Amino acid sequence: MEASTLSPDQRLEFITRNLQETLGEDKLKGLLQEGKDVNIYWGTATTGKPHVAYFVPMSKIADFLRAGCKVTILFADLHAYLDNMKAPWDLLAKRAEYYEHIIKAMLESIGVPLEKLNFVKGTDFQLSREYTLDMYRLSSVATEHDAKKAGAEVVKQVTHPLLSGLLYPGLQALDEEYLKVDCQFGGVDQRKIFTFAEKCLPALGYAKRIHLMNPMVPGLTGTKMSSSExxxxxxxxxxxxxxxxxxxxxxxxxxxxxxxxxxxxxxxxxxxxxxxxxxxxxxxxxxxxxxxxxxxxxxxxxxxxxxxxxxxxxxxxxxxxxxxxxxxxxxFQSPELKKLTNSAYPPPPSKKKTPGGKGASKGGAAPQNDELIPSRLDMRIGKVVAVEKHPDADTLFIEKIDVGEENPRTIVSGIANFVSLEEMQDRIVVVLCNLKPQKMRGVVSQGMLMCASLDEPKNVEPLDAPEGSAPGDRVFFEGYETGKADEELKPKKKVFEQLQADFKTSEDRVAMWKDSPFMTKLGLCKAPTLKNATVR
Incomplete structure (x- = not known):
């Protein structure tokens, strides 16, 4: 059905179907009733390689075009750098070029006509004199608290954030004005940036836009699909x-x-x-x-x-x-696109072993056999789906913990004297998953529940995950995000025991390995009450 033959209600149905939320729907209805063109933009920061979840916004872009909307796709290369340098400055141009080719290939795959789309690169207009002056003007009306809150679910959260992350939401707000659109489309994780734009743009004398939000689609592990996982x-x-x-x-x-x-x-x-x-x-x-x-x-x-x-x-x-x-x-089998892929995402440099078995430095590639770095630990968020006392040991619990796999793992924990069965049921916890399974009083334990522990006074409590965490979410360490976990930690090498010697909680109860906090994509893992405690 041609867009020109659709009623305003039919166009609205195409635009909003399968969305989780629309901010400004009455304004959108008004534009459609007046028969006006609706201009929508979708932006993507050119960081990690796009994956199949990108078909979700592509499918909606097809809906927008069916509804007769004008659509702009923004390759947000500058945003990619500002988000904790996820795209190094020297790779910005190559990654933007890769995104353009791969996104166009996706759209062609689902039958979307490219001639109806407008493709723009962020640095094509975000470095202009006018845009820069507006960034300065916006910085005079937006607070540090507002900017940090706006980017909380999008910009990478670290203990000592760079100033660049605070600029990210402002750029995304100004893009609406400089692209001259009526609506911005994105995932619901962008909601705080959208409301930031609705607050700040009118303060600069610019119109408040409509915001269309997709739900976040789970990945293969049941958690958010992520380029870094x-x-x-x-x-x-x-x-x-x-x-x-x-x-x-x-x-x-x-x-x-x-x-x-x-x-x-x-x-x-x-x-x-x-x-x-x-x-x-x-x-x-x-x-x-x-x-x-x-x-x-x-x-x-x-x-x-x-x-x-x-x-x-x-x-x-x-x-x-x-x-x-x-x-x-x-x-992408063409020599040109193979070369582009390797240029945009070069393989990490190989690390030569030095005497004594030391290998890659902090934050390096996959660990060598003797590298003692925490990314060798496969830690995940788990949910306790069942818990009971060990029949032969009063101090032990037997827990069934969902860590994002097809079946829950059985974990045996020595916490029965410190936490009740009721407190453990449905609790969100941190689990070490790549220890070699071992029997504990006749029950095979398939991992370790990570807890904070004090000897004086004696107390043990499971670590808490960030709010909103789901089973299977990866727990990593700041500065060691890209390392590869061992398939199974070899007991003779005592990798966990050596790393665990530097596990502790801080004055703020944050679980740490040396100076690197335990983290997920949603924030920090903490002990409920214990400061300066051992983590084990």
């Missing part, structure tokens, strides 16, 4: 074999429709792109034969009733993803 995402250039391996490991518990990344992908990407096409689940006759679904709600209900097996859902998503990814893979 390898297991949570599928790269757009992953081959069919890698895609199959990652989907096989994806969190997809039978009947569980919460934080199910596969179901979310079907809802927010596949069904909007299908049109009249049905979602086909292929399965052998002995298991009911093939079945098709006309809408997501029916599929979701069938999965909740366990009428659709997780393996069959994974197979269907794998099939459809390969259809989407094949044109992108083919395009």
């Amino acid at each position: 390898e297991d949570s995402k599928i790269d757009l250039l992953d081959d069919a074999g890698a895609l199959k391996r990652k989907l096989k490991k994806a969190f997809c518990e039978p009947g569980n429709i919460e934080n199910n990344g596969l179901l979310s992908f079907v809802k927010f990407v596949l069904f909007p792109l299908f049109g009249e096409k049905e979602f086909l689940i292929e399965r052998p006759e002995q298991f009911g034969g093939n079945v098709s679904y006309k809408d997501f709600e029916t599929l979701e209900q069938a999965f909740a009733k366990q009428e659709v097996h997780p393996g069959d859902l994974k197979g269907a998503v794998q099939r459809e993803l390969n259809i989407l990814l094949d044109p992108i893979r083919t395009k």
Whole structure:
């Protein structure tokens, strides 16, 4: 159906379907009732490689175009540098170029006509005299508190943040004026930046814009899909074999429709792109034969009733993803785009071993055998889904903890004298996952619950995760974000024991390794009450 034949209500339906929230919907309705063109922009900071979750905003961009909107895509290269230098200055141009090619390839893959889109690079206009003066003007009306709060869910949070992170929300606000748009579109994690823009732009004499927000779609581990978490995402250039391996490991518990990344992908990407096409689940006759679904709600209900097996859902998503990814893979086989990919994302330099087995420096690449750095620890956020006292030991709890895998892990913890069963049930905790499993009074423990501990007076309490944390969220250490965890820590090498010697809580109760805090993408891990305590 051509946009010119759509009613204002039909256009509104295309623009807002599957959104989590719209700020300024009445204004949007007014523009549509008047028959005016609606100008929308979507920006993406050119940091890590785009992954399949980028199909979610691409699907919405297709909706905007169906509704007859004008759409601008901003490759926010300057934002990428300001966000704690996620894109080094010398790689800005190459990464922006990579994003332009990969985003265009995605849009072509889903049938979006590129001639209807406007592509802009941030540094094309953000370095102008007028824009710079407006940044100074904005700094006189926005407080440090406002800027920090606005970027809390988008800009990387560290103990000693750079001033650049405070500039990020201001640039994103000014982009609305300099791109001359009616609406900005983004994820709901951008909400605080959007409300910051609504407050600050009128203070400069500029109009308040409409804001359209997508929900955050879970990744393969049931948490947010992230470029920095390898297991949570599928790269757009992953081959069919890698895609199959990652989907096989994806969190997809039978009947569980919460934080199910596969179901979310079907809802927010596949069904909007299908049109009249049905979602086909292929399965052998002995298991009911093939079945098709006309809408997501029916599929979701069938999965909740366990009428659709997780393996069959994974197979269907794998099939459809390969259809989407094949044109992108083919395009990026060209020598020019291979060269661009390697230039934009160069492999880390190899580290030569020095005498004594020392290897990469702080923040380096994957650890060598003898590197004693905390990124070798596979720590994750977990949720205690069941807990009971050990039948043969009064001081031990046996916990079932969801750490983002298909089945919860069994963890045995010596905390029964300090925390009640009721306090542990449904508690969000920090778990070390790559210790070698070992029996504790006859029960195999598949990891360690991380706790703060004092000897005088004797007290033990599990570490708390940042608010909003979900099972499977990676726990990392500031300065060691990119290191690779060992598959399993070898007991003879005593890697954990040596690192644990420098685990402690600070005066602010923050869990630390030396001067590096335990962190997730949402903030710091802390002890509930214990200061200057050992962490073990």
